[in-house]
Amino acid sequence: MSRLLEVQGLHADLRLPAGMLHAVRNVSFSMDHGETLSLVGESGCGKSMTALAIMDLLPPRGIRRTDKLVFEGQDLMAAGASAMAGIRGARMAMIFQEPMTSLDPCYTIGNQLEEAILEHQNISTTEARERAVYLLGKVGITAAASRLKQYPHQLSGGLRQRVMIAMGLMCSPGLIIADEPTTALDVTIQAQILALLKSIQQEFRMGLLLITHDLGVVARMTDRLAVMYCGQVVETGNVREVFDQPLHPYTRGLMACIPVPGKTRPGQKLGSIPGIVPTPIGDLRGCSFRNRCYAAGPQCAREDVALREVSAGRTYRCLLSPEACAAETQGNWR
């Protein structure tokens, strides 16, 4: 069976007054039907840009290049603007971080849900309304029929995010791209929305590309993850492998930074990565993490570091051997 999404050698550049910003550099990954993949990283690491590049939604100054971009057997690089418009929203849906700004305040949620399907499929408004009511029920909204007449401001943040999910599902897409879907919500609501997303994904066997900075969300939601830094993928693997034994010094640093109830001793000094994320502008040679890395040597500045494969699907981008990486204790970040 063909894969759901295959991305190979994806680059996204932004033309800025200061020079060319290489927002996404040579990113490759693939997803199967019904699989969840997380893109993890701090702000500016290129995780959102990767999603936008896949959907051909880069800002006007953006340029994308790729060796291969195939979604459900269709070459997206060859697809024209109108073909892409037919795919976006229908086969590939996106859920954004801020449900307040991504719903139109001037239209009822019924209007907005129905539009999502009427745009793509030749069905009557009655059928569209039925589908909207069905999906609102699916995402746990009670009295769905009366909710259709409400405007976004009449709903709480958690409800709005549920409406966003229902809207994404209107055309039963093959892939949902969720960009920080719960960051703006309270912890109690976050757990509910994530559980909902997961059950719906399993029920409809959709691929879920989850973009987040929250390692807790990643651990609980995904099968595989890719850690991004400065536009590049620096580590990939199955969630358990990466959390049990992170290899790349950056991943190790991230794990040392977060207090974990029951594990980190209260008041103990947390790990921290010195310095700040560099802006990937201009000529980038060598490892982009070397200026913040405890293990960096002269070699790191000289050559570009390739992704090294430890086992199938488990890769990392560092000159150190896997044993040397794993031997560096987290104490290095304290």
Added chain:
Amino acid sequence: MTELALKTRAVTKTYLVSGGAFRSRRRLKAVNGVSLDVPKGSVLGLVGESGCGKTTMAKLILGLEPLSGGEIFIDGRAISKMSAKGIARRVQPVFQDPYSSLNPRKSIASIISLPLRALKVGNRQRWNRQVDDIMELVGLPSRIKHNYPNQLSGGQRQRVAVARALIMQPEVVLCDEPTSALDVSVQAQILNLLMELRQELNLTYVLISHDLAVVEHIASRVAVMYLGRIVEEAATRQLFERPRHPYTQALLASVLTPEPGLGLPETHLGLEYPNPIDPPSGCTFHPRCPKATEICSNVPPHPQAEADRMVECHHPD
């Protein structure tokens, strides 16, 4: 008895909200009888969902809003009898977003020294030296003194905000979500800084946060707030090990720790946070509570003190 840096007694804040055209204005009790003790040198964590009144509480402590009832004492003195400047001398804030809480048109030195200048403490030469000292203390290089906020990274900006809060040597530093706008790796730097400074200068913090992992990490005591009331208050360790209020239990259960394989928690909390204009009868938590019985929907629970902790529930664990 230990000296209290901050004491609140039955603090209440009521806002009048428009009830719609032709209807009378309605009362919204944002904070409803909050009593807290914060000993000198300790950290009080204030947690709860959005809309529970945490930020209103912060505004009251900072003297930015007048009290509707009750009293707040800072270092034993009632704030209703203090001038705005008097309060500013003793309580200083660190806000969530260092991108909007620093004036983009002022240099770093002038941002940090503003409290000194506004309160007319010392003279120009002393200000200069104090700015140098405080910048060193919070780990800012002195060469950025004449730079502007947009030239700084998020972590550095938050350090500027901390420096500005500390330059008056306040009794209480009020941190409202001090790290939630920052990246993970930078968040750890700022948390470490806050903890070091507390030990060095014996500071008192009120830490408002929705991130329970952060609260557990640095708070000495935690107060859980729901619809304007403190529903549980205990030492951090006790609260995390044995939460007694069902709401605290649900809050703790919904924390997603980075442990693969645990799956997603089921909190049984239901969808909606109630509307504070129209709070539920009896115990305000009862519509979302798995343990609610008849008494909960009729009679509001009273705070029950037990040893060193407090819980406000008819059926505590």
